[in-house]
Amino acid sequence: MISTDSKRGRIALSVAHCAGMLDMVALPVWVGTLMANYRFDPQQAGLLATLFLIGAVVASLLLASRFNRLPRRPLVTLSFLTSAIGFGVAALASDFKTLAGLHLLCGMAAGSALSVTHGTVALSANPHRLFAIINMALGVVAIFYLGVTPRLVAQWGGTALFGVFSAAMALAALVCLFNFPHAAALPSIAPGAAKAGRSTAVPAPARFSAAVWFGIVGVALVALVQAMTTSFVERAGIDRGFGPQAVAGVLIALGVVNLVPAPLAVLLERRLPARRVLLCAPVIQAALAMTVMNATGFPIYAASTAVFVAVIIFSHTFAFGLLARLEQTGRALAATPAMLMIGAAIGPVLGGTLVKLHGYGAIGVAAVVLAACACWCFSRLPVQATPAAPGVPA
Secondary structure, three states, X not given: OOOOOOHHHHHHHHHHHHHHOHHHHXXXXXXXXXXXOOOOOHHHHHHHHHHHHHHHHHHHHHHHOOHHHOOHHHHHHHHHHHHHHHHHHHXXXXXXXXXXXXXXXXXXXXXXXXXXXXXXXXXXOOHHHHHHHHHHHHHXXXXXXXHHHHHHHHHHOHHHHHHHHHHHHHHHHHHHHHHOOOHHHOOOOOOOOOOOOOOOOOOOOOOOOHHHHHHHHHHHHHXXXXXXXXXXXXXXXXXXXXXXXXXXXXXXXXXXXXXXXXXXXXXXXXXXXHHHHHHHHHHHHHHHHHHHHHOOOHHHHHHHHHHHHHHHHHHHHHHHHHHHHHOOOOHHHHOHHHHHHHHHHHHHHHHHHHHHHHOOHHHHHHHHHXXXXXXXXXXXXXXXXXXOXXXXXX
């Protein structure tokens, strides 16, 4: 049996995470391509990306509460295969209604796979560390995606974008078919039973605590700011006259920088209280969003854009580990796609509406308001919820 902490299990979880979290790295090129190649306005382009994310949210909400009863490997494999087929069909389509339906379908399929993936990670011996590992993989994929996809789109048009998406989903389906951790190899959870690998027996509660809910809402708000900003960071740079090649270089730099936060989160796991990290993250994120969307000079635009996504990668690693300690059945973190994408689903269409009505600067103002709400939510988390002491599973 393949376990969550085996090499094959970690590879499968990393590949599944990268495919399922496609929106995290794809949104700048995704929305930009829909505007430039399909001639959709910002609101329409944002809505298509939003439909993918809504599908992922719905799937995650439906599956999270049933996580411990799901046939994990078959479900993940079939979900990614469905998404691969959907994006393959999207590569041949051009009208808005067809693309809208396919985005929704692919989102539901990818969200189903990602929900099971994150719930499985939550049941590992050290969720904080394993989540950081799969985010490192996402950082590597981001460099490749942001370096290659814009060139393919420039040469082949929007078909290339959806072709890349389809190939990524198909690869994930193949890898998970043979390597995704078996249910029998995972710690079992039953009311009143201890979770394997934990130092104490923790009953599976019927409902989440208030602290867990505040953490979930806070993560969703941070994800909203991230999606709202990154969806239009490419177009903002090009519309200010920085040039496609210069902006593409910034996106590649963004991918390189994204390699740093996950290993840094591992190194600082027992040195920084998770609650303090989560209180600081929205403030930094809002400041960067305001800078990116109002920058008139290329250096400040490039520097702010390059580090923007790194903030959520670093802080979400701490949030994942903290929530795994507060809610140890895996159900809350099986809803991770919903946490991230319920905010991210609103982000592209909200950002597009703000840009259409008030210009790019309005995104920065909205980011500040949402950051204040996220900080309030994270302030409700327990002060003592710090990383586990050495030798104790997180």
